[in-house]
Amino acid sequence: xxxxxxVLGVIGSDVHAVGNxxxxxxxxxxxxxxxxxxxxxxxxxxxxxxxxxNADAILVSSLYGHGEIDCRGMREKCDEAGxxxxxxxxxxxxxxxxxxxxxVEARFKAMGFDRVYPPGTSVDTAIRDxxxxxxxx
Amino acid sequence: xxxYIFIDFGSTYTKVTLVDKDKEEIVATAKSYTTVxxxxxxxxxxxxxxxxxxxxxxxxxVKKLACSSAAGGLKMIAIGLVPELTAEAAKRAALGAGAxxxxxxxxxxxxxEVLEIKNSIADMILLAGGxxxxxxxxxxxxxxxxxxxxxSVPIVVAGNKSCNDEIAEIFDGRVEYYITENVMPTLNNxxxxxxxxxxxxIFMRKIVHARGMKNIEKEISGILMPTPAAVLKAAETxxxxxxxxxxxxxxxxxxxxxxxxxxxxxxxxxPSKPGVFLRGLEEPLAKRTVEGDLGMRYSSISVxxxxxxxMMKKYLNIEEYDLEAEFRKRYENxxxxxxxxxxxxxxxxxxxxxADISMKxxxxxxxxxxxxxGTMYSQTGKDLMELPYVIGTGGVIVNSRNPKxxxxxxxxxxxxxxxxxxxxxxxxxxxxxxxxxxxLLSTLDADxxxxxxxxxxxxxxxxxxxxxxxxKCL
Numbered sequence: 001x002x003x004x005x006x007v008l009g010v011i012g013s014d015v016h017a018v019g020n021x022x023x024x025x026x027x028x029x030x031x032x033x034x035x036x037x038x039x040x041x042x043x044x045x046x047x048x049x050x051x052x053x054n055a056d057a058i059l060v061s062s063l064y065g066h067g068e069i070d071c072r073g074m075r076e077k078c079d080e081a082g083x084x085x086x087x088x089x090x091x092x093x094x095x096x097x098x099x100x101x102x103x104v105e106a107r108f109k110a111m112g113f114d115r116v117y118p119p120g121t122s123v124d125t126a127i128r129d130x131x132x133x134x135x136x137x
Numbered sequence: 138x139x140x141y142i143f144i145d146f147g148s149t150y151t152k153v154t155l156v157d158k159d160k161e162e163i164v165a166t167a168k169s170y171t172t173v174x175x176x177x178x179x180x181x182x183x184x185x186x187x188x189x190x191x192x193x194x195x196x197x198x199v200k201k202l203a204c205s206s207a208a209g210g211l212k213m214i215a216i217g218l219v220p221e222l223t224a225e226a227a228k229r230a231a232l233g234a235g236a237x238x239x240x241x242x243x244x245x246x247x248x249x250e251v252l253e254i255k256n257s258i259a260d261m262i263l264l265a266g267g268x269x270x271x272x273x274x275x276x277x278x279x280x281x282x283x284x285x286x287x288x289s290v291p292i293v294v295a296g297n298k299s300c301n302d303e304i305a306e307i308f309d310g311r312v313e314y315y316i317t318e319n320v321m322p323t324l325n326n327x328x329x330x331x332x333x334x335x336x337x338x339i340f341m342r343k344i345v346h347a348r349g350m351k352n353i354e355k356e357i358s359g360i361l362m363p364t365p366a367a368v369l370k371a372a373e374t375x376x377x378x379x380x381x382x383x384x385x386x387x388x389x390x391x392x393x394x395x396x397x398x399x400x401x402x403x404x405x406x407x408p409s410k411p412g413v414f415l416r417g418l419e420e421p422l423a424k425r426t427v428e429g430d431l432g433m434r435y436s437s438i439s440v441x442x443x444x445x446x447x448m449m450k451k452y453l454n455i456e457e458y459d460l461e462a463e464f465r466k467r468y469e470n471x472x473x474x475x476x477x478x479x480x481x482x483x484x485x486x487x488x489x490x491x492a493d494i495s496m497k498x499x500x501x502x503x504x505x506x507x508x509x510x511g512t513m514y515s516q517t518g519k520d521l522m523e524l525p526y527v528i529g530t531g532g533v534i535v536n537s538r539n540p541k542x543x544x545x546x547x548x549x550x551x552x553x554x555x556x557x558x559x560x561x562x563x564x565x566x567x568x569x570x571x572x573x574x575x576x577l578l579s580t581l582d583a584d585x586x587x588x589x590x591x592x593x594x595x596x597x598x599x600x601x602x603x604x605x606x607x608x609k610c611l
């Protein structure tokens with residue numbers, strides 16, 4: 001089976017590097033080709049990386065609460081860049097404060113994200129979803 | 138004595154340097170106008186005559202090597218996928234090979250763009266796109282377009298390796314092509330050396346057959362590389378040293394010419410302060426940038442456009458000059474030599490502007506990011522803050538009464554607080570104009586090149602004074 005390529009990074013002015021490394025390690029171990037663009041990454045860097053590497057999915061992390069602002073318009077930019085129907089995942093502390101999760105998930109899905117993960121999600125959940133969405137199992 | 142002759146076919150002058158192989162000394166240098174319009178041999182012979190008139194005793198020439206930027210130098214077009222990624226990596230590879238990049242294209246080429254490429258004056262094309270195993274459609278499309286339109290200049294293919302076989306099929310029998318390693322094998326990591334070497338070897342075999350250069354082939358052992366590549370090679374040799382000779386560490390070379398200003402920097406350029414994150418495409422260890430709008434004569438009008446009155450005021454008492462007329466005078470008469478005091482001062486101010494802007498464009502920038510975790514910094518490009526040496530070359534610096542004052546303009550100032558320009562470097566001058574010759578020498582004997590560069594640039598008398606009087610103008 002050909003390895004699927006994922007673009008991984010922490011969006012916006014967020015410098016949480018540890019979780020990013022853990023995700024990189026776990027996803028690589030799970031058999032994915034991980035292109036990690038690291039912390040402090042604007043939307044454009046995710047998209048440019050996905051174009052050059054012909055990625056199958058973009059995984060966005062945000063830990064500092066401003067994810068909602070940082071992620072806005074990302075699906076539209078992907079469409080514009082020719083990444084039609086690329087998988088978009090987002091996870092972490094993606095909103096400010098404690099909010100009702102169902103509402104948050106609905107908001108991010110309306111923004112065009114395929115999967116939205118609350119704080120404390122195990123990486124195994126994301127791996128399982130990726131395999132399902134990419135038709136690997 | 139046993140000697141090497143190094144020749145630099147420049148756009149204006151053909152410069153020859155005679156080096157004593159055993160004593161490791163420069164015996165003599167000479168120059169004459171480059172005669173590429175008719176036969177480059179004429180100017181070369183003239184320079185040689187002058188050279189040998191300065192030398193006494195028997196001279197046994199062991200080898201003659203040359204570099205060339207005659208007839209506009211090596212002109213290239215870079216093609217990639219994303220402008221900030223493979224297109225930028227391709228551009229950097231071409232610049233590092235000593236080329237003048239006349240245009241950069243990205244994404245799928247359209248008919249108009251391919252026609253533009255076909256009708257351009259480019260000597261060579263560098264085709265990139267996609268990381269290894271990454272995007273394939275773009276580079277294949279672009280290869281098909283280039284083949285369809287019958288591009289006649291050599292094409293260096295340095296893209297996604299998965300496409301190489303298919304590209305070979307597309308190009309076979311239609312286009313002259315050379316396949317080499319990807320300029321960006323994985324995201325944000327560049328690999329410019331193989332592409333540079335390929336470009337250089339094509340240059341050596343093909344470009345030197347150009348108009349007016351034919352007869353020179355029999356006379357000398359080879360035109361090895363474009364002149365800027367030789368300068369970059371010399372800088373690299375001096376900075377890094379060899380297995381047997383110590384280098385002097387990180388440095389930058391500022392070369393202010395008539396048409397362009399080149400900046401070469403050797404060094405990783407990693408953040409010099411803690412808490413700074415690197416962003417964007419990796420920087421090559423040996424990096425060259427060329428500013429086509431900054432030059433003392435051919436580009437003087439655009440220097441004015443880039444600097445404006447405000448910046449000129451920083452380096453010149455502008456009340457005394459009709460600025461526009463001065464810039465125009467130099468543009469219209471490119472062989473103008475500043476002789477009276479007023480013109481000399483003006484030329485020096487211009488050189489300072491070139492040094493200032495070219496270093497600003499070469500060096501990286503740091504950006505403050507205000508996050509919930511406090512202020513963070515992200516760096517794009519090279520951090521040259523702690524750079525130990527800046528070497529000046531090019532006519533206006535070498536012949537200046539006050540070369541150090543010109544190089545001072547490359548330093549960090551609070552005018553550009555986010556720029557990572559060198560803060561307190563030592564200034565050295567390439568007084569005898571030997572950088573390109575030493576770049577050629579390093580291909581024969583790198584140890585000797587390091588020793589001679591140290592002798593003539595680092596330890597030379599004038600520079601010693603310069604270093605000693607750091608902080609004060611001579």
